[in-house]
Amino acid sequence: MKFNYKQKIFFSFCLLITLFAGSIIFFEKSEAKRYKTEALEERLNVYSSLIYRSLQKKDTFDIETINSIISSFPRNLRVTILSHIGDVLFDNTISKDDLKLENHSKRPEIIQAQKKGSGSDIRISTTTSEKYLYYAKQYQTLYIRVALPYNIETKEILKADNIFLYFIIILFLIAILLVYRLSNRLSQSIRQLRDFTVNQQSSTRAIKTNFPDDELGEVASQMVDNYKELKHSQSQIALEREKLLQHIHTSEEGICFFTASKKVEFYNGLFMHYLNIMLDKKSTNPAVILTDPLYSNLQEFIQAPENNGYYETKIERQGKQFNIRISIFDDNSFEIIINDITKREKTRLLKQEMTSNIAHELRTPITSIRGYLETIKSQNLSTEQNQYFIDKAYNQVINLSQLIDDMSMITKIEEVPQSFDFEKVSISEVIEEVYTDFKEALQQENIELYNSVPENCLLKGNRNLLYAVFRNLVENTIKYGGNKAHIYISCYNEDEYFYYFSYADEGKGISGDEHLNRLFERFYRISAGRTRKTGGTGLGLSIVKNAIQIHKGTIIAKNRIEGGLEFLFKIKK
Structure with missing residues (x-):
């Protein structure tokens, strides 16, 4: 059988109190019995002294005198007179004719009397076969032994008072009650702590606790607080671990x-x-x-x-x-x-290549500008010649500025595309704006621009990027298309998500399909009129491709059967 904390405390204290109370009762009864025995022995001593004094008054051993004095004593009092060697001289319970008893010198009370002057013993008499309380006292030439039968009456005399016993029992019951209340109070914190831990394992709700306002209650409250903090920490760790695992998986x-x-x-x-x-x-x-x-x-x-x-x-x-x-x-x-890191390495190599290309592209206009300025500085030229070289240097500065602008735009498109704001844009208006800006250049090349994109062709995009798309396409035609390379821009299809556009010119086109796939690479140039002499930066079509990709679209280039080049691209609405 398994005892709980309260039962262990209660039974332990009960056992301790029982042992303590039993020890007190045993000690008290022993002391009371000893005290009453001494009182009874003192009484028997008085009897023996009276008998001895009566014998002293007579010079001879007079049985009548002894009987007369005994008659005043209790009737059940047994008186025995022994010689100094232990022979029985008188016994009031035995007739004179039958007075032939064995020597009493070995009786316990006689032995004590020999040593201490008096002695006592409780035993069964070998003479009468009755149990007596014997008391013997030694005098000069004899022993006087008096005895009372050890019967109910004598036992009652020696019996201890029960008042103390009752008092101890009452105290015992009170102590048991106090122990019960104490064990109940001590176990309250333990019981609540146990209920808290058991219920906490099987319940997700918060368990209320009300511990006693004592040291044990403080300890229990602290344990509960620590447990709650530990559970909270465990839940946080589990949550963070789950987050970490989700992060690792994704x-x-x-x-x-x-x-x-x-x-x-x-x-x-x-x-x-x-x-x-x-x-x-x-x-x-x-x-x-x-x-x-x-x-x-x-x-x-x-x-x-x-x-x-x-x-x-x-x-x-x-x-x-x-x-x-x-x-x-x-x-x-x-x-x-x-x-x-395949993509990262390709990007690194691409940036390295781009840096090299940029340095190469910058070197040409800077070298030209330097040459023009050195010519003006070192030679004595006419005003017309000076103006000629100044105009040449200015045109190279314009080309250099355009190159820097294009590099800035393509870098921004690739590295921070989220920086471009999107709004509703009319493609027809953007094309008209490009036409207005390049009207003079188009007229110089005798190029007509035919815009058949409807005015209601609206999409959500960045106006500057969409302008850059059509500006670079138009510039590409002006620089490389040749005279009368007329331009045709149309929205030839649309669906739920995209507009599909065609940009075509009647220029020279590109000889060899192997160049078409590389047409959108940075600084890529092909022969047949597409050289730096035309003033291009080599980044225009790369800007076009990246700007369209930001708008979730794609673009391809193809040669037209009629001659010239056509760009087909789609842009998300």
Whole structure:
């Protein structure tokens, strides 16, 4: 049977109080019995003294005198007179003729009397076969022994008073009651604490607690507060862990965690995807990265007894480039992260190429401007000649300014496309604005612009970017199309989501389809009239393509059967 905390306290205190009360009762009864026994012995001593005094008055041993004095004593009092060697001289319970008893010198009370002068004993008499309380006292030449039968009457005399017993019992019951209340109070905090922990496990609701205002209650309250704080911390940790796992699953990095013993703890699907791209044979075990020879450098780092806790390497496989990083934690567990850096590397190379191209493109106008200015400075030219070289230098400055503007725009389109605000834009109005700005240049080349885009062709876009699209297309025709390269702009189709446009000219077109796919690359030029001499920056069509892509569209270039070049593109409404 299992006892609870309250029962253990109650029974423990009850046992302690019972032992204490029993000890007191036992001690008190023993002392009371001893006290009453001494009082009775004192009474028997008086009897023996009276008998001895009566015998002293007579010079001889007179039985009649003894009987006369005994007659005044209690009737059941037994009187025995012994010689100094223990022979029985007189016994009032035995007739004179039958007075032939054994020597009493070995009786306990006689032995005590020999040593102390008096002695007592309770035992059954060998003479009368009755139980007596004996008292013997030694005198000069004899022993006088008096005895009372140890019957109910004598027992009652020696019996302790029950008043003290009743008092102890009452105190015992009061103590038990107090112990019960005390154990109930002490166990209240424990019981509530137990109920709190049990109910908290099976219930999501907050459990109310009302602990006593004492030290144990304070401890219990503190434990409950600590438990609530711990549960809150655990829920927060679980929530953050769930967030972390969701982040890992949706991350664009392949991530795998390993224990210190190199066991897989957690990984996402992208980690296995990247591994299988690099491996010759497909695998479903992330730990293959710790055994395959392809990752030997990584494995050597992990096995090294001393390392800085971080290692990074690159692997190129299947036309892709991967960056692999490993971080070792304080408990020797570690994580391995794989990134597909193919696009990033291409972007880096593209930027490197673009930087080189920009330097190359800037060098030409700057060199020309320098040459013109040096000519003006070093030679004595006429006013007309000076003006000629100044105009040449000015035109190169305009080209340089246009190049810088185009580079700024394409950089902004690629790196911060979100910076462009979108609004309702009329494509027909944008085309008319471009026509107005380039009307003079078009007339110089005898080019007509035919705009058949309806006025209700509205879409949500950035007006400046849409203007740049048509401006660069028109500029491209003016510079490379040649004389009378008439322009035709139309919206030839639309659906629920897109407008479909055609921009065509009657220019020279492009000889060779191999150039069409590269037409939108930065600084890409082809022969047959498309050189720097025409003044282009080499970025116009690249701006067109990127601006259309920002509007969720696409563009392609094709040669027309009738001659010239046609651009087909779509823009989201």
